[in-house]
Amino acid sequence: MKRKYLWLAALATLLLLTSVQALATVAYLNFSGPGINGSLALTYGVATDATYGNAYEVTGISGTFSDSNNGLNIANENVTSLVPINHATPEPTNLLAPHDFSRFAVASGLPAQSNGYITYDNLFWPGGSPQTASDYPFGGGLLDIYGLLFNLGGGKVVGLWSDGVAAPGSSGSAYYGVAVATKDRALDYVSPGVSVPEPGSGLMLLTALGVLLVLGRRRLADLSTDA
Template sequence: MSVVKKLIISMSLLVAPLASQVQAGTYHFVFAGPGVAGDIELTYGAATDAKYADAFVLTGISGVFSYSDGVVNIVDAAVGPLVATQHDTPDPTNLLAPDNFSRFAVASGLPPTNNGTLSYTNLIWPGGSPQTASDYAFHGGILDIYGLLFEIGGGMYVNLWSNGVLPGSNRVDYGVAVVTRAEALGYIGGVSAVPEPGSFVLLGMAMMAALGGRRATSARRR
């Protein structure tokens, strides 16, 4: 095998794994609302929802979560892991639900409109979520209206979602549900993201910077 061919193969093996990480990233999300607060870090790779190319599949979550309503008192519970998506079938009239649409059954305590389940997608929308339900026009924020579902220990789960920008408001409203499989412990709206300047860290940019550094080093060595 020629030296040139070996060099090309070596470069291909180097670039392939780097290219797969260009879209990878992390998002530091801090939120607070009536009796609820959280500080979480979301990670995602290059994989996207099969229906929406600008919605990235979350690969991990970490951080802390607190909730108190006078009966339930959760303080700085460790967050994670994410609950696996099930790719359930949405209602026939809902033509806009992402492919990642999933349901999580809760035996009692949810609002009647939930029909005994929480919905989630475990997707992140770096450019802001579009309308993702045929019968609900409001949208926006890094999550869609189904949001993400994660464990906090003790058989408890948290569903965090975006209600979108509601009429008369100029900010994204988020919602939180705290549940077990047996019952809903809390269901809260009016949750806001706490501004985190520069919280989006696109690993692809770091990879490009690393490649640039390697190019510069190589040039100096010539």
């Protein structure tokens, strides 16, 4: 009987160790620019973009966003979720777009070069993004030039992307852009000029799981002694 318990304890310990290794990482991004600011917690695990192995797929988001431009009066509004990626087809001449390249259609108000879309891929680049568009040579941000797209209340979405380290006005640091829109119209567009300090990150270690792991090891040691 003791051998049976020993085996079960060993199996439980192995499962707990595997669970700890599989826990996701959280990166904290604070950003600010003319009339806007926000604070985000981005959750990502081991899954990466199918084209870029150093681009991690963001799986969860929380935080707040504020925008006082254009009479929006958005004050510390909660971020509710990511807009799901939809694997849109990039322009035929763009050979560097990530596999997770996606588009969100906006009927009016975006700059002409946007062609009526906010592009995004919901990827996080801990080591800095490379060039990800054939016609735009800049990279190096924690997000790429497509960036994140997340939901606020009332049908509003917010895009946050990197304009790159060597982009005009960057002064050696990656500057970012922000767009606020609904599917009907663009509400605000600030790019470049948004700054994102280097974020903090850490493992999402669940206290209860850690306690179980310790108890499992102790139980295993006790059963080994009894045997």
